[in-house]
Amino acid sequence: MMADLFGISYSPWTAKARWALDHHKIPYRYREHLILFGMPELRWRLRKFCGDVTVPALIAGNTRIMDSFEIASHVDVTGSGAPLFPEGALPEIREINRLSEKALDCARAFTVFRILKDKEAQEEALPGFIPKTLKPWLRWLAPIGVNYIVREFNVRRKTEEGYEEDYREVLESFRRKLTDSGGSYLLGHFSFADVAAALALQGVEPVDHPSLPMGPATRRIWRHPALAVDYKDLLAWRDGIFARHR
Numbered sequence: 001m002m003a004d005l006f007g008i009s010y011s012p013w014t015a016k017a018r019w020a021l022d023h024h025k026i027p028y029r030y031r032e033h034l035i036l037f038g039m040p041e042l043r044w045r046l047r048k049f050c051g052d053v054t055v056p057a058l059i060a061g062n063t064r065i066m067d068s069f070e071i072a073s074h075v076d077v078t079g080s081g082a083p084l085f086p087e088g089a090l091p092e093i094r095e096i097n098r099l100s101e102k103a104l105d106c107a108r109a110f111t112v113f114r115i116l117k118d119k120e121a122q123e124e125a126l127p128g129f130i131p132k133t134l135k136p137w138l139r140w141l142a143p144i145g146v147n148y149i150v151r152e153f154n155v156r157r158k159t160e161e162g163y164e165e166d167y168r169e170v171l172e173s174f175r176r177k178l179t180d181s182g183g184s185y186l187l188g189h190f191s192f193a194d195v196a197a198a199l200a201l202q203g204v205e206p207v208d209h210p211s212l213p214m215g216p217a218t219r220r221i222w223r224h225p226a227l228a229v230d231y232k233d234l235l236a237w238r239d240g241i242f243a244r245h246r
Contacts, residue, residue, distance in 0.1 A: 003028040003060035005071075006042055008035075010214050010222075012104055012199040013068045017056040018211065019195050019246060020072035024079020028058075034127050035145040052152070069097050072192050084192040093193045096177070096186060100196035103170040106163040107203020109155045111221050115146055120217035164227070170200065171231050178237060190245055198238045204228050205235050209242050 005021065005028045007014030021028055033042060033055045042053055046064050058065045058074070065071050076085045085093055115121045122142035123135040130138060150156060158166075174197050177186050186193040198207075205228040206212065206219050214222065228235065 003058055003063075004031055004045070005029070005056060005058050006031045006033045006038075006045070007056040008033055010212055010218060011055070012107070012202040012212070014056045015199050015202075015212055016068035016100075016192075016195055017058065017071040019199075020068075020075050020084060020192065021058075021079075023084060023245075024075045024081050026075050026079045028060075032128075033057075035148060037127065069094070069192075069196075072195070076192075082190075084190075084195065086187075086189070086191060089187055089191060089193075092187060093191060093196075096174075096193040097196040099170045099173055100200040103167055103200035104203065105153070106167040106170075107200075107222065107224075108149070108153065109158070109163045110160065110203055110224060112146055112150055112155050113160055114221040116143060118217060118221055121221045124215040124217045164224075167203065167224075167227060168230075171204070171227070171234060174200070174234060175231075178234075183237075190241075194241050194245070198241045201231070201234060201238045204231055207238060207242055209246060211246060 003021075003026065005014075005017060007017065007030065009032060018030070032038075039053070042055070042057065043049055045059050046053055046057060046066070048064075054066050056066070056068050056071060058071045063074070065074055073085060076083050115125065119139060122139045125142045125145065126135050126138060174186070178184075181188050185191070186197055201207070202212070203222060204224055206214055206222045
């Protein structure tokens with residue numbers, strides 16, 4: 001039975017799961033999840049009728065996994081090709097993924113703060129089935145979805161300055177780890193650690209790659225100009241990882 005992966009096309013969390021699935025050549029149907037609109041179907045497919053549900057979500061027969069790290073770990077066992085979780089490296093990879101999640105939590109906060117002030121980004125955030133001519137009139141729907149994210153992830157628990165400080169701590173950690181490992185890969189060879197760290201940079205400067213499509217307004221609200229200047233070296237490293245492995 002072919003797996004179904006529910007996700008959001010521009011989401012770095014979804015991108016982590018898709019990268020692992022593609023790396024291991026596992027066939028799957030990608031299903032775009034619509035915030036709020038798609039929740040009833042997602043709950044039904046996951047057989048989870050209360051509590052939190054999130055994407056990416058992998059559904060394959062009786063297997064239902066909602067976390068990108070857990071999806072990648074699962075397919076590392078069931079798929080083909082070189083492992084992304086080499087033997088003995090799990091603790092290090094788990095820690096790098098934790099840092100990646102911390103960075104992406106900051107990136108999510110930045111985009112939330114910005115989209116509420118950006119009418120073009122609000123229009124781009126609307127579902128694709130809405131005709132372009134109607135989007136300016138239905139732009140009011142986007143803040144509803146955004147405010148759902150604000151509540152779900154308690155985004156307003158910190159200021160933008162607090163999130164930036166956290167983001168910088170993660171990026172400095174990645175910079176040190178790359179220096180210590182020789183500069184090419186975080187563990188000296190390609191692994192899920194590099195996937196997680198590369199995608200953590202989406203909130204600094206979104207990568208230009210077909211696996212992460214973004215409209216111009218969406219790309220604008222994901223970019224952090226100050227971080228993009230200060231971490232050009234990490235962005236160059238990220239682009240190299242994509243060029244070689246994605």
